[in-house]
Amino acid sequence: MRQRKAFLVPSLGAGVFLLAVLPLLMTSDYWKQLLIQALIYIVIVVGYNFVTGDVGQLSMAQQGFFAIGAYTTAILTTTTAWPWWAGLVASIVVTGFVGAIVGIPTLKVRGQYLIMVTMAFSEIMRLVAVNWYGLTGGAGGITKIPAPSIAGMHFTSKTAIYYLFLGMAIIMILVAWRVRRTKYGRAFLAIRDGELAADVMGLNTTYVKVVAFFLSAVFAGVGGNMFASSFGYISPDTFGLSQTVLILAMLLIGGEGSIAGAVVGAIILTYLPELLRFAAGYYMLIYGALILLITLFLPGGVVGYAKKLWHTTLAPRVFKIPPPPPSVYTPKYDARDLMMEALSSRSSFTKVPKRSKAVAADEGEV
Amino acid sequence: MILETVQLTKSFGGLTAVDAVDMQVEEQEIRAVIGPNGSGKSTMLNCISGIYKPTSGAIRFVGESIGGMAPYALTRRGIGRTFQNIRMFNSLTVLQNVMVGRHCRTEDTLLEDIFALPRYRREEEEMREKALVYLDFLGIVDKRDMMPASLSYGQRRMVEIARALATEPSLLLLDEPAAGLSQGEKSALADEVRKIREAGITIILVEHDMRFVMGISDQITVLDFGKKISEGTPSECRNDPKVIECYLGGKVGSHA
Numbered sequence: 211m212r213q214r215k216a217f218l219v220p221s222l223g224a225g226v227f228l229l230a231v232l233p234l235l236m237t238s239d240y241w242k243q244l245l246i247q248a249l250i251y252i253v254i255v256v257g258y259n260f261v262t263g264d265v266g267q268l269s270m271a272q273q274g275f276f277a278i279g280a281y282t283t284a285i286l287t288t289t290t291a292w293p294w295w296a297g298l299v300a301s302i303v304v305t306g307f308v309g310a311i312v313g314i315p316t317l318k319v320r321g322q323y324l325i326m327v328t329m330a331f332s333e334i335m336r337l338v339a340v341n342w343y344g345l346t347g348g349a350g351g352i353t354k355i356p357a358p359s360i361a362g363m364h365f366t367s368k369t370a371i372y373y374l375f376l377g378m379a380i381i382m383i384l385v386a387w388r389v390r391r392t393k394y395g396r397a398f399l400a401i402r403d404g405e406l407a408a409d410v411m412g413l414n415t416t417y418v419k420v421v422a423f424f425l426s427a428v429f430a431g432v433g434g435n436m437f438a439s440s441f442g443y444i445s446p447d448t449f450g451l452s453q454t455v456l457i458l459a460m461l462l463i464g465g466e467g468s469i470a471g472a473v474v475g476a477i478i479l480t481y482l483p484e485l486l487r488f489a490a491g492y493y494m495l496i497y498g499a500l501i502l503l504i505t506l507f508l509p510g511g512v513v514g515y516a517k518k519l520w521h522t523t524l525a526p527r528v529f530k531i532p533p534p535p536p537s538v539y540t541p542k543y544d545a546r547d548l549m550m551e552a553l554s555s556r557s558s559f560t561k562v563p564k565r566s567k568a569v570a571a572d573e574g575e576v
Numbered sequence: 577m578i579l580e581t582v583q584l585t586k587s588f589g590g591l592t593a594v595d596a597v598d599m600q601v602e603e604q605e606i607r608a609v610i611g612p613n614g615s616g617k618s619t620m621l622n623c624i625s626g627i628y629k630p631t632s633g634a635i636r637f638v639g640e641s642i643g644g645m646a647p648y649a650l651t652r653r654g655i656g657r658t659f660q661n662i663r664m665f666n667s668l669t670v671l672q673n674v675m676v677g678r679h680c681r682t683e684d685t686l687l688e689d690i691f692a693l694p695r696y697r698r699e700e701e702e703m704r705e706k707a708l709v710y711l712d713f714l715g716i717v718d719k720r721d722m723m724p725a726s727l728s729y730g731q732r733r734m735v736e737i738a739r740a741l742a743t744e745p746s747l748l749l750l751d752e753p754a755a756g757l758s759q760g761e762k763s764a765l766a767d768e769v770r771k772i773r774e775a776g777i778t779i780i781l782v783e784h785d786m787r788f789v790m791g792i793s794d795q796i797t798v799l800d801f802g803k804k805i806s807e808g809t810p811s812e813c814r815n816d817p818k819v820i821e822c823y824l825g826g827k828v829g830s831h832a
Contacts, residue, residue, distance in 0.1 A: 412680025545713030
């Protein structure tokens with residue numbers, strides 16, 4: 211354990227230092243813009259991982275939520291002159307609300323039907339953006355979206371925006387990391403592993419899926435706000451089907467079901483086009499082949515493969531981990547007492563105490 | 577009476593898998609439902625646990641009509657179960673599997689969980705402790721941090737029972753609990769089942785292993801082709817000519 215800490219602390223420090231100096235190493239605004247873009251995609255894909263990675267429901271709606279988040283901020287900060295942070299809050303509330311509302315009917319269907327329904331949702335959002343000229347500016351989009359600002363601080367330079375977004379991305383990653391450690395995180399995986407068993411264990415699976423969908427939408431809403439305020443201009447072109455596929459590809463290549471995977475996938479696919487720039491016309495060919503190779507040979511994505519490598523070959527050599535000591539467990543309660551206590555909490559079987567609460571909970575929590 | 581089925585019928589298209597079965601189960605009873613393959617035992621269990629909607633007839637659990645309710649709602653009312661083909665959550669550890677069973681007894685919300693507020697910490701700790709107690713009760717607490725895939729079949733079965741107990745059932749349904757277990761594991765299982773009953777939990781089990789059934793049950797319900805053909809104590813059923821006929825085969829062509 212101490213060995214691990216001795217390794218972790220300096221590497222974390224190095225990571226923070228690297229992230230801090232990164233924009234200073236990038237000389238052109240274009241490369242700084244790519245850094246910002248990577249952070250936006252990180253937030254979106256980490257959110258997407260809830261529903262498609264953890265719960266295993268292939269959703270194509272993330273792009274639609276991204277669009278709603280971007281347009282909410284864009285409209286409110288241009289036409290009504292709301293401050294940036296209010297736009298961010300509005301984006302979160304609106305996408306979260308839409309996510310829950312859309313999730314309730316759509317998540318009752320599975321597999322290819324879910325793909326179709328969610329894809330239709332994203333397409334409808336794009337078409338609304340094209341056609342509701344009065345609100346969205348139609349195909350021309352919305353221009354002159356103000357840059358982020360909080361309490362008089364204006365984040366106009368790319369470097370400043372990078373630091374702000376880095377903070378936001380870290381917060382969102384921490385939120386995702388927390389969710390993973392709660393009963394919700396476990397419930398997500400339980401549904402992916404066996405929906406029927408999860409249902410029989412008392413999980414309202416539709417509700418749990420809606421929670422995942424809601425979380426995904428909120429993350430996309432934050433990403434939308436980041437996108438609109440950093441680019442200053444949005445149009446429906448950005449929110450086409452190809453973006454939906456890009457977000458899915460990011461998750462698959464990074465490693466679905468893993469936060470680190472979502473982050474790594476977002477970074478790889480943000481920079482890959484730049485690295486393949488030399489290939490010019492062959493770019494899409496190489497890009498497609500790479501995705502194919504990764505999905506074929508690295509089923510857990512890049513991060514899944516790295517983890518496997520780490521656990522099987524690297525970690526034992528680096529740490530020389532001794533076999534875990536035989537675990538001794540002294541129970542805190544007597545099992546029989548626990549069972550009887552649970553029964554008596556329902557008093558006599560003729561009455562139904564606590565159960566009336568459970569009825570209310572049927573609509574409610576996990 | 578904790579559970580009652582009245583004229584319970586479930587048909588799939590033209591096939592009537594469960595045909596007008598009346599059954600009454602008393603509190604703290606161990607009830608076995610037996611019968612040849614395809615006699616409707618598992619279908620009946622699936623109706624009681626909400627996986628199937630009965631075609632007609634009623635199911636009453638502590639006086640409340642529960643026919644057609646969703647499985648999770650029934651689990652919250654106190655009906656727990658295991659599966660014939662063990663269904664583990666394979667990306668969760670053994671301990672986490674059992675903790676999932678207790679989720680339905682917790683009330684902390686998503687926001688409390690994300691910010692690790694006191695109620696979350698209390699519920700999570702309680703979930704963990706109680707899950708460990710059930711694992712200990714079933715003798716597999718030392719496997720708590722392992723993945724289900726690395727356990728033996730018998731150990732996974734025990735995890736599944738621990739997970740069902742964590743839902744805090746008053747009625748526990750066991751679908752072929754002894755299937756695939758060694759003789760030693762079977763007798764250990766029988767002991768556990770008795771202990772669970774002594775704690776006040778009613779048990780309905782579907783089982784093929786006659787020695788196991790005869791040794792453990794208070795009452796046995798015998799199904800054949802979806803119909804109840806006999807009911808009574810193990811010795812009554814053993815000597816019922818209709819039961820003997822359905823297991824050993826009666827006159828040629830009688831069931832063809």
